[in-house]
Amino acid sequence: MDITKYLNRAELNASDKRPLYLQIALVVADKIQKQILPPGLKLPPERELADLFAVSRTTAINAYRKLEQQGLVWTKVGSGTYVAQARDAEPLSEVPWPQLFTAYPQNPLASILREIVSSPAPGTISLAAGMPDPDLYPLDTFRELFNSRIGRTSPADFGHIPIEGYQPFRLAIAAMLNEKGILASTENILALSGSQQGLYLLSKVLVEPGDYVVVEAPTFIGAIQVFQAAGARVLSLPCSEKLSLELLEDFLIRYRPKLFYVIPTYQNPTGRVMPENERRDLLNLAQRHRLVIVEDDPYSDLYYGERPPQALKALDSYGGVIYLGTFSKILFPGLRTGYLAGPPVLINRLALEKQLIDLHSNNIAQWLLAMFLHEGKLAQHLSTVHREYKKRRDTMAKALRRFCANDLEFVIPEGGFYFWCQLKQAVSSQRLLQEAAKQRISFVPGEAFYSVSSRDQEFRLCFAAHNETILLESVQRLAKTLAQITKRNKEKEAQPSLLWPII
Amino acid sequence: MDITKYLNRAELNASDKRPLYLQIALVVADKIQKQILPPGLKLPPERELADLFAVSRTTAINAYRKLEQQGLVWTKVGSGTYVAQARDAEPLSEVPWPQLFTAYPQNPLASILREIVSSPAPGTISLAAGMPDPDLYPLDTFRELFNSRIGRTSPADFGHIPIEGYQPFRLAIAAMLNEKGILASTENILALSGSQQGLYLLSKVLVEPGDYVVVEAPTFIGAIQVFQAAGARVLSLPCSEKLSLELLEDFLIRYRPKLFYVIPTYQNPTGRVMPENERRDLLNLAQRHRLVIVEDDPYSDLYYGERPPQALKALDSYGGVIYLGTFSKILFPGLRTGYLAGPPVLINRLALEKQLIDLHSNNIAQWLLAMFLHEGKLAQHLSTVHREYKKRRDTMAKALRRFCANDLEFVIPEGGFYFWCQLKQAVSSQRLLQEAAKQRISFVPGEAFYSVSSRDQEFRLCFAAHNETILLESVQRLAKTLAQITKRNKEKEAQPSLLWPII
Incomplete structure (x- = not known):
């Protein structure tokens, strides 16, 4: 095989600031782990490796030394450097991490909260996270x-x-x-x-x-x-x-x-x-x-x-x-x-x-x-955000009334960050969220706020994190989502979901 | 009784920025809790209270209102404001906090670590906390x-x-x-x-x-x-x-x-x-x-x-x-x-x-x-502290050798923050610490670093947090402490300590 195809300077990232020997070791390790360089293969002599990567011989020696420490290559004195055999003992000697962990309650909410805190996909307007607007x-x-x-x-x-x-x-x-x-x-x-x-x-x-x-x-x-x-x-x-x-x-x-x-x-x-x-x-x-x-x-x-x-x-x-x-x-x-x-x-x-x-x-x-x-300084800051968030709340309330009144019920909040919406038709908020993703809008489904399952036709919108233009756009996307669901709901009746045993 | 002695503007702290009604309420509450103002006592009318504290009548009214909310006074319409009786139900209705807490292992080390982290008494040189020097x-x-x-x-x-x-x-x-x-x-x-x-x-x-x-x-x-x-x-x-x-x-x-x-x-x-x-x-x-x-x-x-x-x-x-x-x-x-x-x-x-x-x-x-x-920036900073801490380590090593060589053994550390000292004579490091406190110097007794009891003739000195002058002074204080202990040890033999049952 033509090793020079895989081992050369083009494999390195010019902006990488780590020592060259380490970068080279990482490139070789990657090829070994992917079995592009199979076990038993003789690797280029140090001088040749140095030429391939346009580095000093010392750098090449250090790269092989690092790989040897990792058990990925071995050196036969007087013969050269070889890709190590996947040792029989190797799989056994790895630490079976997940099996060592203490039990963790498999709470489905955990992943929901993580998703809320993490940033949304590009182009999506997130009304999910309960956060103030970074611009403020x-x-x-x-x-x-x-x-x-x-x-x-x-x-x-x-x-x-x-x-x-x-x-x-x-x-x-x-x-x-x-x-x-x-x-x-x-x-x-x-x-x-x-x-x-x-x-x-x-x-x-x-x-x-x-x-x-x-x-x-x-x-x-x-x-x-x-x-x-x-x-x-x-x-x-x-x-x-x-x-x-x-x-x-x-x-x-x-x-x-x-x-x-x-x-x-x-x-x-x-x-x-x-x-x-x-x-x-x-x-x-x-x-x-x-x-x-x-x-x-x-x-x-x-x-x-x-x-x-x-x-x-x-x-x-x-x-x-x-x-x-x-x-x-x-x-x-x-x-x-x-x-x-x-x-x-x-x-x-x-x-x-x-x-x-x-x-x-x-x-x-x-x-x-x-x-x-x-x-x-807090009082000053609060008077700024009061003014701004009040406008946002009013804009969102108006837009929800105008575009979603047939599908949603809600009470206008007197403070805080959230509209809590009830769906009038029999749609789960989880399903609504899936449909909404297609319209590039997200929110938190009601289910996430209950420790026991609820009827789940509720969801939460945060109006604090975006300006009025974006809020208006988000409500229009929500309205479009609701319209499509209504149309499809008329086409087929919802089936009650039953729990089947897993066998 | 002359209430005006206890209720007047002199009781307030001029630099206190809290609302006056609250400050007044706190003064009155304090006197009630200390029984200086006993249950059943009639308190000054609002107007009089306002005069005593040189505040508006509204402020006086608000102070009484706050005290009433706390259940400390009660108002008899047409008669006045009275210190509330310590209600019979009162002791029962308090929350017995410590009895509600989950069990906590009574680890004697907890309080030691807290003491180390907290700041030492004034005038004391603390060689206890493992901290870099704030000046650096x-x-x-x-x-x-x-x-x-x-x-x-x-x-x-x-x-x-x-x-x-x-x-x-x-x-x-x-x-x-x-x-x-x-x-x-x-x-x-x-x-x-x-x-x-x-x-x-x-x-x-x-x-x-x-x-x-x-x-x-x-x-x-x-x-x-x-x-x-x-x-x-x-x-x-x-x-x-x-x-x-x-x-x-x-x-x-x-x-x-x-x-x-x-x-x-x-x-x-x-x-x-x-x-x-x-x-x-x-x-x-x-x-x-x-x-x-x-x-x-x-x-x-x-x-x-x-x-x-x-x-x-x-x-x-x-x-x-x-x-x-x-x-x-x-x-x-x-x-x-x-x-x-x-x-x-x-x-x-x-x-x-x-x-x-x-x-x-x-x-x-x-x-x-x-x-x-x-x-x-880290490399720059490290080269500064290397230079400085090396000097401090050397100064301390020299001073310990000069002043404490008869009493202590230690190895000069090649890095880090600490000298680990062994006492040559049969003195517990706890006792040494007590004596050292009199010389206004502190350190961590060896016992704190063991999960099971040790022979406890060791202690740790941190040389990083103080300059060379202070380190020198601290070693001299330590030497003085050691000399006094030696003198007393010669006077009386240590008694073996036994555990007596607590009955």
Whole structure:
């Protein structure tokens, strides 16, 4: 065979900055692994290899040395270098990785959430991810803060800091919460690598396998996943219209759940706001049963009309409410910074758990946020995004009414990021999503927000991440999708799906 | 009683920026909780309260309203505001937090590690924390990068990114590893919130309760803690002189451990470098037994003479070595960014676990590091710190020889951060630490690095965090401590300590 066809300088990538010997070794290794260079084949002598790749002889020697280390070639003294035989022992000696892993619950939601977080295919308008619009990130303010303050900050602030967080950050958070009527001092605050981490830590500290937890249905996917991964059984409390406190009390008596996870303001995905009287009734019930409430509050600063009612945590007189906040929705997700407010004894126990996970959260983000908050930049930024997101919400509501009114029902959200849509005809949102992909539009099917299967004729649209022109276009694509489904639905009746055994 | 003594403007802190009504409510709440204002006491009318604190009547009303919400006062219409009775139901209705927590292993090391990470008492020279010197953090370079590049980066890069990490960061890490002879492409790299997180994720994915893992003895505290928290039984392999591969093989056959955690280069705490032939022998043994090796490599870039041998991962021909790296020692800990290199199937499984914990690591740090590495700033920085840390090591070695040679034995480390000292006389390092505190100096007692109790006459000194003047002073304080202990030891014989039952 003509080896020079496979081994020459053209196989290298000119922009590759790795040492040449390694690049050459990788080219040869690739051909061996693909059996283009079969076992037993004699390879070119070092001098010849050097010529083929136009490199020094030392480089060629090092390339063969690397391949020998990897067991891919062997050198017969006085004879030359040969492609190694696929050793009999080789398959046996490989590490069977997947078989060594601990069991992982095969939750179909995991892949859905991954898909949502990852970027969409080109040309597709994604209304899936619950993210603010990158064009609105206040990066210039952060540049200004970084540039002007780093010289005035003690370098030690970028060393190790307490697990609970960077002290000026905790102070700024306590002050911000006090403004909202939540009594808190620094000892009540734990800095988090995103509020997701708060859910994770709480599941480690409060939930054992077999325990019950209550969530709203529908609710945030990531919370369901964390509780299920902790081995919890998840009880669903319908929340689309009104929280049924009777059902919650029934759950409390029957199953003694360890906690109730709730998003009272601009709920994800429904956009619902729990009215103040419902909040008080919930707290009374919780107090009677010593129920721990985990209040997740990522959206309450994003109101487009009236301010929403005070947080449960602000109304909490029995001390059973744990509060989670984040900057991912009001600033940008890449900060990966959230916080938890709770009693010091809880903060302390959570910190012990957090130490194992990451010692403490990123100092740079906490340092930037502490200054951002202290200087009142948040209020300025919020007034900008209020104005912009309100316009987007209104545009989308108008477009949905105009183009999709026959097919969809929805309530206009008073804040947050989402329209929660109900399909009027018998189409699953999963099927709708598949059809929508053809029109290059995506969203999150309703199923993703339930821990038990739902009737699944719902889906969530995020209106925050795109400007009005794109939103308008997206609704038109959605309308086209719906029209095509209606047409086909008339052609054939849906078959009920049954589960066949796999044999 | 004269209420005005307790309720007046002097009780407020002028620099407190919280709303006045809240500050007043906090003052009153504090007096009620301390029973200075006893239950049933009639509080000043709103107008009077307003006068006492020199605030508007509305502010006074809001303060009482807040206290009423908290259940601390109650208003009798037409009569006034009273301190609420400590309700009979009150103690019952509080949430008994600590009793709700999942069990946590009472590992005495936890508090030691926390103490090390936290800052020392004023005036004390801490040789405890394994941290670079804050004066050497390259913050100016980071300022320059942040300032000049943020405008040229897509804002979307500060939104959500893949769990596995920021792509340019993964690329830069792969290139860096290739330079070190470790074959890796981006799919082999997982970005971590510090290498501590890599240990945590591996313990979640590879270790079930009751499994065995092998560690060197002594070794990094944080690793022992993570494995123990995962329910593992930890087997100790003595490493002070030479790794006993015979004992390791015995462990492998007898206990089938899930992994071997090892720091081959400038080991923490001993400073030892595993010679190349020992590395090859270890890999051969590991290959025969399909042993998974977790290679932790925070220090190999910090050499003060010859470069150390190649990483185990670079010599690994059977694919069983998982590699952990971090920027905490070579740059600064506040970046909270590390990385793991391993087969894609493992990266994928670890990412599923990481998603639950923090979705992905901080973008800002990954973005800064990607530029820092891409532009070759790391090599510049390393040459600066090599020079500086080499001087510090030499100064400390000289001082220890001069002032402590009668009491201590140690080997001069060729790299890394630590002197590992053996006490010649029968003094526990714990006792030495207590005495040293009086001389205002601290270090880590040897016991902290063992999963089983040791003879405990060892301790670790970090020479990286202070300049030569301070190091010299610290060794003199240490010498003084040792002299006092010797004197007292001569006065009385140590009593053997026995365990008495607690009855």
